[in-house]
Structures are given as structure tokens and as C-alpha cells.
Amino acid sequence: MVTQPARPAPDTTRRSERSRRAIYAAALALISEVGYPKTTIEGIAARAGVGKQTIYRWWGSKADVLLEAFLDLSAQAAEEAGASEQEPYAIPDTGDLAADIKAVLRATVDQLTDPRFEAPARALAAEGVVNEQVGREYMANLMEPSIQLYVDRLRSAQEAGQVRPGIDPRIALEFFISPLAQRWLQYTGPITYDYTDTLVDYALYGLAPR
Amino acid sequence: MVTQPARPAPDTTRRSERSRRAIYAAALALISEVGYPKTTIEGIAARAGVGKQTIYRWWGSKADVLLEAFLDLSAQAAEEAGASEQEPYAIPDTGDLAADIKAVLRATVDQLTDPRFEAPARALAAEGVVNEQVGREYMANLMEPSIQLYVDRLRSAQEAGQVRPGIDPRIALEFFISPLAQRWLQYTGPITYDYTDTLVDYALYGLAPR
Amino acid sequence: MVTQPARPAPDTTRRSERSRRAIYAAALALISEVGYPKTTIEGIAARAGVGKQTIYRWWGSKADVLLEAFLDLSAQAAEEAGASEQEPYAIPDTGDLAADIKAVLRATVDQLTDPRFEAPARALAAEGVVNEQVGREYMANLMEPSIQLYVDRLRSAQEAGQVRPGIDPRIALEFFISPLAQRWLQYTGPITYDYTDTLVDYALYGLAPR
């Protein structure tokens, strides 16, 4: 592996929290207002009232800034949501698999159409398509946690005999998530509660007659 | 709606076919070699031995050029493939729905991993995520035709009693396509024949025990 | 000597008079309206309702077009002026050298401040400063004739004993013309009748006391 020119790593302890938050806010605002391609590092710096170097010191690229800003936003949102509940994030387990998953998917539909999330999420997803590293980080940090919840719920359903024993939960969950994701990413169809409900029904009981 | 400054539309009949082909070739080559973001209009023009204005005269953006270049590439590929067969593009109908769809998906896997298609397809998909217009054109021109084939095959299966009567084919087909698409786009998992075969089995017979 | 690619000389007899006049008019108008540097061959062609090639066929450069246009304008002006007189252009010879030259210079002042002539004349002069060929043609075609008139008048004065015998008229006339030219070209001072009258007096009788 090639070792970099060894820019002496900046001292994290002296980092300005104020600047960091301002940069996150500016980045998210600009992405929503003018779109990802017209969002520039210079623009973020100006809007955040920050020197460009402060951005280059702590992040490697525009995508990095956005990724962290979005993670921060998600964490905040989670905190807000989690404040009221004990177990901040888990798919409910009422015993009725279909109902539980439908409920979660409806929440996902709400989030995908929330304008606060829409633009940055889309921008990140697009960058991730073209830039494998960003894609993998996006995956690992933003999607993997939710995916794990599906895996857990499906395993539990499997133990309860509601899902066939041979089924691989990591593949099965894609029937709920991927069609929705594709409709959202590629504008291939409308995103509604009806649609997600149908997805669950089709997936659980199959297309072939019983 | 605001009408643009209305640069008088160029005369299509006098367009240089030579330049058009050179531009397509240069665009596809550059995308594969240096990636979408580092592919510049200037670079395409230089590589194609063409003036920049010739690109700006006929296309509105880098994405437009790439879209057309890719459509052209696909059309060529289709022509090559179709030359040998009578019915150039249709899902086979042997009576065995599962086998037929597995075969088609295996072909799709091959295409998605063909390096000739990979980079430009990915670039276009990414642009389409962020730029709705490109997204819709990508959909309409590149994906819709194949999707229709699935719809037809599923309808035929429905008539043969191999698919439940109430099933909506436009939703059902997403079980085959979307998971594969998401794995490809977002690096969420490996793409293999085994995987697509499994998708078909799960989708047709459902997750719940029979 | 290298013989050019030998573009077959165009047939002058078939040349469109209509286009030629339109090009002259457009060139002069544009120079006056937007200045020399912003006057483009494309602009002249568009304004004249003429193809670019028609300009390139008959002229070698923007300066060439302007030079001919200006010559044409001058010829027209001369014709108009000459229509009323018998001897269209000559410095009057009343026997009073000072008065005669003052009269001619006053006419020159009028011309230099005529807005119809100002812009193109200035543009040509400027081009001539930097482009020796244009400079010499400008000289030969536009200034030499007038200069010859001064030479003649000064010779006649010499014969009449009003100018010292040893004086070289080609140098002497510069005392009348050059200061005026420089004030006009380089904005080094105002251009008035008073000024030119003074020039004549100083030049004829010298600066040193008599």
C-alpha cells in the first residue's frame, strides 16, 4: 500500500464543534436548494462562514461532507424519535408478521417522501452508485442497521413457523426493500401505502397459486 | 412556462454522422476509462476530434450525450443479437414459468457484469437518481421495453393458471428485477446465477409455508 | 517563392454589387455602433444579409473590408463635394498662404469631428499602427492625395517668395498636419479653429524672434 505524503493528522481535540455543525447545516441546505452538482465546497464554506481549509482539513471530498452531514441528521432524527420509546429501533413483533412489516414499510414511505431527507438521501445514493467507496459507506452506515432489523424479525417469524425454514432472511427482506428503493431511486412508479401493503402480501404468499 | 432565448434549432439534415459516431465512441470510452465525473465535454470533444460547439449544438448536457451514446450502444447490441433470431427480444415461453424467468435473469446477470456496459450504465443510473428528467428517459428508453416482456410473460402464465389471478404483473415483476438492480446499483450483495434462481423460487412460492 | 494553394481567383464580373454595398454599409454601421474590436465578420455578414463566404471570397481580413468601405465612403463624400465645384480637391491659392492653409485646416477639423467619419477612421488608423501593411495602404490611399495638395501649394508659395527657398515641402507640411493628427489620434489636446490657426502662424514665422 502506498503511504500518503503524511500530512500530519490534525488534532481532533481542538476541533471547532461550532464550525462542524455550521458546515453540516450549510451542506444540507445547499443540497436541498440547488441540488448536489451545484453544491460546491466553496459554497458550503461561504454559507457556513468558514474557511475552505477547515473543510479540506477534516473531510476528503464533497461526498464525505454530505455523508457525515446526513449521518448526523439521521442520528438527530433517531434521537428525537427514540426519545419517546424505550427500544429506539426495532421492528415490532406482535406475532402478525404481515402487519408488522406493513407498518414499518409505511414508516419508510413517510421518510422517503419527507422533503428534509429527500434531496440529500438521493444525492448520496447517486454518488454511491458511481463511487463504490461512498456506496459501501452509505450501505454500511445508513442501510445496514435497518436491514439487520428485518433479518431479526424474519428469523423470529421463522422460529414461530410463519416463514418457511429454508428461506434466507437476507434475500427475503429484499422483496420488501428493493422494489420500494427502486421506485424511489429510479422513478419507476408511485410510492404509496397500498403499494407496500401489496408487496408484503405477494412476498409472503408467493405468486403461484396455493 | 418560460420559453428559452430560443437559439434557432440547428438543421438536422446537415448533421455530420461522422462526428456523431465519434462523439458516442469517445464518451463511452472515457466513461469506462476515467469514470463519469472526470469525463468532461472538453475531453470528449478532444478525443472525438471535434469542436466543443458541435457537442453543445446537438446535446444539452454531458448526461444527454451519454444517454444517447448508451442508447446507440444498446441498439447496436440488440441488432447484433437480433440478427440471428426471428423474434429478437421476448422471454421464452416453454410452459415452465420458473425456468423461463431464471434463464432471462441469468442473461441479465451476464449483461450487468459485462465491462462494456457496466461503467456507462452505472453513470447513467446515477445521473438519473439525481436528475429526474434523465431518470425518466433512462426508464422509458432502456428499461421499459424489457419490463413489458415480463408483463407479457406473466400474463401468459396467469392465463395458464401458473400465477394467481389477482396478481398485478407490474408489481410482481419487481420481485425479479428490483433486488437484482439494487444489488448492482448499491453494492449490497453479490450477483450470481444462484442468487437470481433463488429470487425466482422465493417469489413464485412465497415466504410463508404452504 | 511559395505559390499558394491557388484557390482559383473568383470571377469579378459576376460579383454581386448588391452584396458589396450591403457589406460596406454593415461594416461602417457596426464600427460606429459597437467599435472596431466588437465588429466581427460574422456580425457584418448577418447584418448585411450575406453569407460569410461572400466576405471571405472578396476580402482577406476585417481590416481589408473596413479599408475598402472607408475608401468607398470617402469617394462618395468627395463626389458629393466635387459635384458643385470644377476642381474638386485643391488647396485654394489666393496668394495669401497663411489664409489658404488655415481654411483647409478648418475643413480638416470639421471632418475629424464628423461622427460619420470618426469611428471608422480611428479604427483604421489604429489597425494601421499595428499592422504595417494596412498602415501603408491607409497612407497611400487616404492621406497621400491630400498631402500632395499641400506639397503643391507650398511649392507655389516658394515660387512666389513666401516660403524660404531651401525648405522641403514634405517636411514643412508636417507642421500643419502632424500636430493636428496627434491631438486627434492620441487625445493630447482639443481640436479647434483657434488651434489650427495658431499652428499656421507659428509654423510660418517660427518660434525664434525675428
Next chain:
Amino acid sequence: MVTQPARPAPDTTRRSERSRRAIYAAALALISEVGYPKTTIEGIAARAGVGKQTIYRWWGSKADVLLEAFLDLSAQAAEEAGASEQEPYAIPDTGDLAADIKAVLRATVDQLTDPRFEAPARALAAEGVVNEQVGREYMANLMEPSIQLYVDRLRSAQEAGQVRPGIDPRIALEFFISPLAQRWLQYTGPITYDYTDTLVDYALYGLAPR
């Protein structure tokens, strides 16, 4: 007066002296080598090893760059010349007006034919003809100082009784300068010591017989 979009004035104290000098050198070299019209800002930047923006940041146009570069060159030349003398710039006053002015004019002839000065001076003069602002700056910065010296010397001569009392020195000096300037600018005649000597004689003693 309309105030411009007001790009915030750059900080002069942080300006790179290195770049400035490189730009002057590149500009003067290019003008001499390829002429004014083929000298481009892009070319200057490339030759100077400088970004284009660095030129646009500090100068408004090609003419501005050249003007300052030439002023700098003149200042340097003056410094070199002035290093040896006490009074760096003044027309000598030996009591013999004709001899003194002849000497200065001979020096001017030398400068006008010095290839180092020729091209840029000519380019500037041409631009000044067509662009009044440049013309006036050229005048004020490059010619006015020398002109003042003539005025002083003529005044002194007037006090000594060598020049008629009524003579206006600002007009009289044009007899020495303008004919020479015109010959140089417009290629209307050769520039020699003989010629300038003659100018002085004619101007001082007049054309009319004594």
C-alpha cells in the same frame, strides 16, 4: 454612475510579486514575438506559469496588462539611466536651444527604433487610438512627463529671449514631437537624425523668409 456588481476588491497586500513580474515579462515577450492581436491572456498566463484568474483578478483587460508592463519597463529603463546622473530627467540647458532639442530628439529617435520598446509601444499606441481610456492613461503616464520637460526648456528659452514672448510652449513643442510621432506611428516617412535636426531648424526659424 452605475456601480458594478462589485466583486470585492482583492487584497493588495497579499499579492504575489513573483506572479506580477512573470506576467509583465510574458506579456512583453509575447507582444514582441507574435504581435499584439495574437497575444492572448491565456497565452500570457501559460507563459508566465500563472492561472488565468490571477490576471483577471488584477487587470481588467489585455491592454491594462500591457500598459502596466510597459510602464514598469520604462520605469526600469529610467532607473538604469538615472543611476549615473544626478538629475535623472531634464532637457539639457546649454544656452543653445536648437542644439539642446536636437540632442533630445536624437535620443528619442534611438528609443523609437529600439526593438525592445518598439512592439509594445506601438501596440499600446494603437489600443489608445481606439480606446479612449487607454489613450488617456498612455498619455498621462508615458508622454506627459517628457512633454513637461519640453515646456520647461521652452519657458527657459523664452526668458532668455531665444523664443518669441507670445509663443505658447505647449503648442510649440508639438512641432518637435508630433511630426516624429506621426512618422513612427503611421509609417509616413523615415526617422533619422537628419530629419529631426531639420524639424528643429524649421520650427525655430519658420518657413517664411526672414
Next chain:
DNA sequence: CAATAAACGAGACGGTACGTCCTGTCTTCAG
């Protein structure tokens, strides 16, 4: 009086330069 050949209008083409914008680095100064 057609035939034909040149000039013509139009404008696409390969290029060059424009003036602007942004990148990522570097330097200066304040806290």
C-alpha cells in the same frame, strides 16, 4: 431558351480564446 457554372445565403464544422467558476494548496493574520 435551356444548360451550366459561378456566386450566393446559409450554416455546420474543427478550432482557439474568452471570461467565469471551482478545485485543492498555500500563506497570512487573529484568537
Next chain:
DNA sequence: CTGAAGACAGGACGTACCGTCTCGTTTATTG
């Protein structure tokens, strides 16, 4: 030493013209 500020070399943007090169379409003799 961090951080705001911003100058710097570099390079792409999208536009405007350059001068060349077809295209049909006049137009004006010539056979």
C-alpha cells in the same frame, strides 16, 4: 495550533468567432 480569509496554479465550463467546408438556390452568361 486552529480557524477565517483569500491568493494562487490549474482546469472545465459554456459562449462567441474564426476561417473552411459543404449544401441547395439564384443568376447570368454561353452553347
